[in-house]
Amino acid sequence: MKKEKTICAISTPIGNGGISVVRMSGPDSKRILQKITTLKTESMEARKMYLATIKTKNFKEKALVVWFKEPYSYTGEEMIEIQCHGGIIIANGILNELISKGATLAESGEFTKRAFINGKISLDSAEGVIDMINAQSEEAVKAGYNLMTGELKNKVNSLQSKLTDCEAKVEVALDYPEEDIDYSTSQEIKTELLDVKQKIDELLATVNTGRLVKNGINVLILGKPNAGKSSLLNALVGYNRAIVTDIAGTTRDTIEDNYTYKNLSFNVTDTAGIREAESIVERIGIERAEENVKSADVILVVLDGSKPIEKDDEKILSMVKDKIVLYVINKIDLPKKMNKTFDQMVEISAIRNEKVNALKEDIYNLVVNQNMLSGGLLITNTRHANALREAQKSLKCAIGEIEQNMTLDLVATDIKSAWLSLGEITGVTSNQEIINTIFSKFCLGK
Ligand SMILES: Nc1nc2c(ncn2[C@@H]2O[C@H](COP(=O)(O)OP(=O)(O)OP(=O)(O)O)[C@@H](O)[C@H]2O)c(=O)[nH]1
Ligand SMILES: [Mg+2]
Missing domain, CATH: 3.30.1360.120 (Probable tRNA modification gtpase trme; domain 1)
Structure with missing residues (x-):
């Protein structure tokens, strides 16, 4: 050797x-x-x-x-x-x-890679280690800790062993083809497969919360020029991150920063004010703002409360349909001229820092599923989510095949596929290339 x-x-x-x-x-x-x-x-x-x-x-x-x-x-x-x-x-x-x-x-991550190769930790536990190191919030640390200490691995191992039992039952029936598999045995296998499927469903239900916990919640600030978007960014992050002036069109590019609230990280993006712009720089800025709509978890539409709704506001209102939106009526320190109300609405004064905490609370409540933040296991990693979805697909096929009395070879193959997909999470069935890619993302000396 x-x-x-x-x-x-x-x-x-x-x-x-x-x-x-x-x-x-x-x-x-x-x-x-x-x-x-x-x-x-x-x-x-x-x-x-x-x-x-x-x-x-x-x-x-x-x-x-x-x-x-x-x-x-x-x-x-x-x-x-x-x-x-x-x-x-x-x-x-x-x-x-x-x-x-x-x-x-x-090399980067080589210590942890050796720990994996030598059977000290599973692949998902290794990913938990790096999640702990990269965590931006205490909730992200908790999720990383759960992963690192084997919560997911234990769950996956138990699901895999259930599948092994089912497969064994199918194999027995396959070994005696002259005897038809009896109805009760096939029902028994089906019930067990449904149980595994249900457990995978429960894990998959945590994917969105897991992503928010690990990567932070993407909060996008949109609004017409001078509505007070950059003032709001500054108020949220607690220092003068962006330039604020009374000149419409001050912000040209997107500006990102983050804050933590209730142990979670919020990534805020301030954008160029949206209007019919003449300058090419401003137009590109506006396009960037529009592109950010897709990846936002919550959009803060900032409206100037000291003015009635204008044409530029109308355009913004139409841009955010189908998104989670919070309407922020800014400048409440000035006489109110805003003539429109919204279901999800907060009135603030960004420059006086009034009601900014209430806004943070509203943002939190809009996107965070508190039930899922009880310290339980969350799926925080796309790789794990994809493996679970693949396993899910194979299980659905196997269950369908049993229901339609199809040949048992097919059932056995699909159970095996589900088993293999689950194994990718812990690394027992992962190929070398995937393993190398995962560890190359680690830091040096870990
Ligand atoms: N009275 C009052 N003025 C505010 C408030 N928030 C912002 N302003 C003023 O509004 C003007 C524009 O503020 P910005 O934060 O630069 O507005 P913006 O939406 O980022 O503007 P653009 O970057 O040009 O799109 C500045 O003069 C701010 O001082 C507020 O709560 N009350
Ligand atoms: Mg600005």
Whole structure:
């Protein structure tokens, strides 16, 4: 068997800080460490921290060193962690020294990939790790944690084992073709398949909430020029992100920022005021605003409350049909001239920061299904959702075939397909290319 390379990387962010962590994983970890320290690595005990002098080509450092014995480590291999003083020069110097003594610089996500290959974690758990790291809100951390600790994996494994039982029953019947499969056996299989299908339905029902939790809620601000859109963006994010002037057409491009509310992340996009524009730059800006309508989870249509509805407002009202819309009547500090009311309407003053929190609450209530935020399992990953949908399709076929008394070979094939699709979630049936793509999106040193 080919000997694995020993890899190393800096696992902490590059920059000044209290400490930096340099990690090494692979069969030569301890030997390589020995070459750069006076510590007697032979007598090290696993998972104990040692104060060691580290010698590099150009400097010495006092660092804390831990050895993890195979297979009791993150990657499942021999591992060394060196906690040195924070700072780019020290961590880089140690890293280069490890490389000069035989280690190889790790690729992005290679530690976690090795953990997966060595059976320490499933593919979905690995994705949970990266979701935890990239989380923009506390709810996203919770969802990542559930994934990382195997909630989905356990569910998928139990569904797969139910399918294996069904398949076994079908195979038995196939082995005795002279005896027709009796009605009660086929009903039994059907009931079990329906049960698996139902459980997949329940998981799929969480996809939308899962996406909102993981990626944040896309809030798009639309309105005619000078309605106060950029003032609203600033009020929502809590600082002067966008330029505000009394000149109509101030914002030309889309401007994005985000805020958190009730542990969720909201991605806000301010846009160019919509009107019949003469300038090419402004027209492109307006097109961009229009393109954003599709991917918005909620649209805030900002109307100037100190003016009656105008032609430009009418155009905007027609653009947002079929979308979740909240009508924001701005400038309530001025005498009211707005002559129209809406079902979903909030009156605010963006520049005085009045009722902006109430608006945040309304946005939250419009898009968030609170029942689904009880800390339960959410499907946050498109790859998982697609695998579940594929499994669902195969199950529907299998159930239909049983109902129509079709040949059992077909039923067996479809049950197997559903099983294979589910296996892609945990990685047992995923191909190498998919696995490589997933890990390449990880950060260096993870
Ligand atoms: N009185 C009052 N004026 C406001 C309020 N919000 C915004 N304004 C004023 O309205 C003008 C336009 O504000 P912006 O936030 O730049 O408006 P906008 O919709 O982004 O405009 P464009 O970028 O040109 O499309 C500025 O002079 C703001 O000070 C408000 O709540 N009350
Ligand atoms: Mg603006």
